[in-house]
Amino acid sequence: MxxxxxxxxxxxxxxxxxxxxxxxxxxxxxxxxxxxxxxxxxxxxxxxxxxxxxxxxxxxxxxxxxxxxxxxxxxxxxxxxxxxxxxxxxxxxxxxxxxxxxxxxxxxxxxxxxxxxxxxxxxxxxxxxxxxxxxxxxxxxxxxxxxxxxxxxxxxxxxxxxxxxxxxxxxxxxxxxxxxxxxxxxxxxxxxxxxxxxxxxxxxxxxxxxxxxxxxxxxxxxxxxxxxxxxxxxxxxxxxxxxxxxxxxxxxxxxxxxxxxxxxxxxxxxxxxxxxxxxxxxxxxxxxxxxxxxxxxxxxxxxxxxxxxxxxxxxxxxxLKPVENNLPKQVELDPADFSDIEINNIDFEYDADSPILIKNFSQEIKKGQKVALLGPSGIGKTTILQLILGDLTPQKGTIKVNGHNVQEIQEHREQIFSVLNQKPFLFNTSIMNNVRLGNENKSDSEVKSALEKVGLKNLVESLPDKYETLVGENGSNFSGGEQERLALARILLQDAPVVLLDEPTVGLDPITENDLLTTFFSVLHDKTIIWVTHHLQGIDHVDHVIFMNSEEIEMQGSPHELYQTNKHFNELYKMDQGL
CATH class of the missing domain: 1.20.1560.10 (ABC transporter type 1, transmembrane domain)
Structure with missing residues (x-):
C-alpha cells in the first residue's frame, strides 16, 4: 500500500x-x-x-x-x-x-x-x-x-x-x-x-x-x-x-x-x-x-x-515546488535608455499575521542619483531593495522602471540591476573566473581593467599566480575588504545602470570601510546607486538621504541640507564621526 x-x-x-x-x-x-x-x-x-x-x-x-x-x-x-x-x-x-x-x-x-x-x-x-x-x-x-x-x-x-x-x-x-x-x-x-x-x-x-x-x-x-x-x-x-x-x-x-x-x-x-x-x-x-x-x-x-x-x-x-511564474508580459529595456525608478505608495507585509513592514513608501530616483537609505535594523531597508529588484511584490502600490512595472522586466533584469551585498559569494576558482562571473563575454584585458579600477591590480600582480590565483572557498584567501573589491569588479563588468548596495562594508574597520566607500562611489560615479546603510560613514558621497523609522520616513534630503537644518541628523552625524 x-x-x-x-x-x-x-x-x-x-x-x-x-x-x-x-x-x-x-x-x-x-x-x-x-x-x-x-x-x-x-x-x-x-x-x-x-x-x-x-x-x-x-x-x-x-x-x-x-x-x-x-x-x-x-x-x-x-x-x-x-x-x-x-x-x-x-x-x-x-x-x-x-x-x-x-x-x-x-x-x-x-x-x-x-x-x-x-x-x-x-x-x-x-x-x-x-x-x-x-x-x-x-x-x-x-x-x-x-x-x-x-x-x-x-x-x-x-x-x-x-x-x-x-x-x-x-x-x-x-x-x-x-x-x-x-x-x-x-x-x-x-x-x-x-x-x-x-x-x-x-x-x-x-x-x-x-x-x-x-x-x-x-x-x-x-x-x-x-x-x-x-x-x-x-x-x-x-x-x-x-x-x-x-x-x-x-x-x-x-x-x-x-x-x-x-x-x-x-x-x-x-x-x-x-x-x-x-x-x-x-x-x-x-x-x-x-x-x-x-x-x-x-x-x-x-x-x-x-x-x-x-x-x-x-x-x-x-x-519541492518551483515558484510559479506569474509574471506579466515581459518588455525589453535597453540599459542605455534607463531614466528613473518610481516607487508609488507601496505597502508590504510578509504574511497576513505579521505587521505591515513598509507602509505608504514613495520615492522617485533619477538616473545617476546616489541615494542612501538609513534606519534601525528590522524596519525593511533590505526589503525595499528586494521590492525594487522584483523579488518581492508589494500588496499595495507600484514600482516602475522607465514607466514599466518592475515585474515586466524580470527576464533580463540583470541588464538593469546589479547588487553588492554584505557578504558577496566568491567561488573556489581563479580571480579571473570570479570577476568574469559579472559578464562571461568580457575579455581578459577588460577583467584586468576592472580589477585595476577597484584598486587590486598591484595586489594581484604581486601574487605568484597573479590573475590565476585561487580565491579559496568563499574568498578565504582574501580579506573582507578585498572580497568586496573583487565583487565590485564583477559589477563593473556587468555594467548595469543601477547598483544596489546592501550594507557592503558592514563588519569592516573604519579605515577599510572609508577606503572602500570612496572606491565604490568613485568607480560607480556614472551609475544610479541605492545604498542601504546603518550609519552615516561616507554619507557625503550621496545626493539624497532617506532616514526611516518604524512608521514613516522621518527625514530626507541632501546630506548638506540635513546637516544644516535638521538637529537630529546633525546629532547623528557628529555621533557617528566621534565628534
Whole structure:
C-alpha cells in the first residue's frame, strides 16, 4: 500500500520511466538474457560432462553441447557488460534530468532559499536524495523485475514438465523474492528511518557548527565542538552494525532456502529422469543450471530493504515546488535608455499575521542619483531593495522602471540591476573566473581593467599566480575588504545602470570601510546607486538621504541640507564621526 501510495502523485520517478521506457525495456531484457545465459552455461557444461563420461561412440554427439557451452560462456559476460552499459546510461540520463530539475526548482526560489530550507536539508537533497533515486533503479527496480520474470518463466517451464513440481518450486522462489524481502522491509524499516534521521541531523548540526566554528573557539569550548556530534555518530554506527548483522543472517537464510531448492531438484531429477541413459545425462545438467540464479534472486531482499530510504527521498523531492511564474508580459529595456525608478505608495507585509513592514513608501530616483537609505535594523531597508529588484511584490502600490512595472522586466533584469551585498559569494576558482562571473563575454584585458579600477591590480600582480590565483572557498584567501573589491569588479563588468548596495562594508574597520566607500562611489560615479546603510560613514558621497523609522520616513534630503537644518541628523552625524 505504501509503495503505490508513494507513486500516486509522484512527479520525480514516473515521468522518466515513461520518457525512457524503450531503453528501460532493453535493460530489463538484457538482464534477463544474462541470467538465462549463466544458467544455460551451467546446463550445457553439466550435460557435456555427463555425455562425455558415457563414452559416446562419436565425438560429434557432444560437438553441439560443446559449441553451446562456448556460446553461452561468451554470451554471459557480453550481455552482462552491455546490460551494465545500458542500465548506467539509463540511470545517468535520468539523474542528469533530476539534478537539473532540482537546481531549477531551488533556483526559482533562490532569493528565499534559506528561509524555506535549512542548509543541512539542502545538502541532504543534493547529496542524498538524488543518489537514492539512482540506487532505486540500479539496486531495486532492475534486480526485482528481472528476478520476477525469471521466477515466472522458470516455474512455467517446470510446470509444463510437471505441474505439481513447478508450483512447488514457484512457492519456494516466492519465499526468496517476495516473502523474505517484505519481511526485511518490515524489520529494517524503523531502523533505516532512524538512520536517515540521524544523518539529516548530522548534516544540519555539522553545517551549523562548521559555519560557527570561530564562535566555538572564541568561547573556549573546543572540546564541546569536537564532541557535539559524537553521540549521533555513535548511535548511527551502532544502528548500521545491527543492520549488517541482520543482512548477514538474512542472506544465510536465503542461501539455505536456495540449497533446499537444489536438494529438491536433485531428488526430483533422480525420481523422474533416470529411466534411461539419455535421461540420466540431464540429471546433473538440470541441477547445475539452478546455481547461477542465486546471484539474481538473493539481492532482491537488499533492494526491498532500502525502499524506505527511497520512499522518503521521493516524498521529500515531491514536496519541492518551483515558484510559479506569474509574471506579466515581459518588455525589453535597453540599459542605455534607463531614466528613473518610481516607487508609488507601496505597502508590504510578509504574511497576513505579521505587521505591515513598509507602509505608504514613495520615492522617485533619477538616473545617476546616489541615494542612501538609513534606519534601525528590522524596519525593511533590505526589503525595499528586494521590492525594487522584483523579488518581492508589494500588496499595495507600484514600482516602475522607465514607466514599466518592475515585474515586466524580470527576464533580463540583470541588464538593469546589479547588487553588492554584505557578504558577496566568491567561488573556489581563479580571480579571473570570479570577476568574469559579472559578464562571461568580457575579455581578459577588460577583467584586468576592472580589477585595476577597484584598486587590486598591484595586489594581484604581486601574487605568484597573479590573475590565476585561487580565491579559496568563499574568498578565504582574501580579506573582507578585498572580497568586496573583487565583487565590485564583477559589477563593473556587468555594467548595469543601477547598483544596489546592501550594507557592503558592514563588519569592516573604519579605515577599510572609508577606503572602500570612496572606491565604490568613485568607480560607480556614472551609475544610479541605492545604498542601504546603518550609519552615516561616507554619507557625503550621496545626493539624497532617506532616514526611516518604524512608521514613516522621518527625514530626507541632501546630506548638506540635513546637516544644516535638521538637529537630529546633525546629532547623528557628529555621533557617528566621534565628534
Amino acid at each position: 505504501n509503495f503505490f501510495k508513494t507513486f500516486k502523485h509522484d512527479t520525480w520517478v514516473k515521468p522518466y520511466i515513461k520518457q525512457y521506457k524503450g531503453l528501460l525495456i532493453t535493460v530489463l531484457l538484457l538482464g534477463l538474457v544474462t541470467s538465462i545465459c549463466a544458467s544455460a552455461l551451467m546446463f550445457t557444461s553439466g550435460y557435456t560432462i555427463d555425455k562425455a563420461a558415457t563414452h559416446p561412440v562419436n565425438i560429434l554427439l557432444i560437438y553441439v553441447p560443446i559449441l553451446l557451452t562456448r556460446a553461452f560462456g561468451i554470451g554471459r559476460p557480453t550481455f552482462k557488460y552491455i546490460e551494465r552499459l545500458k542500465s548506467h546510461n539509463w540511470v545517468l540520463r535520468v539523474t542528469s534530468n533530476l539534478r537539473t530539475r532540482l537546481y531549477t526548482t531551488l533556483e526559482s526560489d533562490a532569493a528565499f532559499l534559506n528561509e524555506h530550507h535549512k542548509t543541512g536539508d539542502i545538502m541532504g537533497l543534493l547529496s542524498e536524495d538524488i543518489s537514492h533515486l539512482q540506487n532505486l533503479y540500479l539496486r531495486t527496480v532492475f534486480p526485482t523485475v528481472i528476478s520476477y520474470l525469471l521466477t515466472i518463466i522458470g516455474s512455467l517451464v517446470l510446470g509444463i514438465y510437471n505441474p505439481a513440481f513447478g508450483f512447488f518450486v514457484f512457492l519456494l522462489l516466492a519465499i526468496e523474492v517476495l516473502i523474505v524481502p517484505l519481511a526485511s522491509v518490515a524489520i529494517e524499516s524503523a531502523r533505516r528511518e532512524r538512520q536517515k534521521q540521524i544523518k539529516a541531523d548530522l548534516y544540519t548540526n555539522l553545517t551549523d557548527n562548521i559555519l560557527g566554528a570561530d564562535d566555538w573557539i572564541i568561547s573556549g569550548r573546543k572540546d564541546d565542538f569536537k564532541n557535539l556530534s559524537a553521540k549521533n555518530i555513535s548511535e548511527l554506527n551502532t544502528s548500521k552494525n545491527k543492520s549488517k548483522s541482520f543482512r548477514r543472517n538474512r542472506d544465510l537464510f536465503l542461501q539455505l532456502i536456495f540449497a533446499g531448492i537444489a536438494i529438491c531438484f536433485i531428488i526430483f531429477t533422480n525420481l523422474t529422469m533416470t529411466d534411461g541413459q539419455e535421461q540420466a545425462n540431464f540429471v546433473s545438467a538440470v541441477v547445475l543450471c539452478l546455481f547461477p540464479l542465486s546471484e539474481t534472486f538473493i539481492p532482491v531482499s537488499q533492494g526491498y530493504e532500502e525502499w524506505p530510504e527511497y520512499r522518503d527521498s521521493i516524498l521529500r523531492l515531491n514536496t
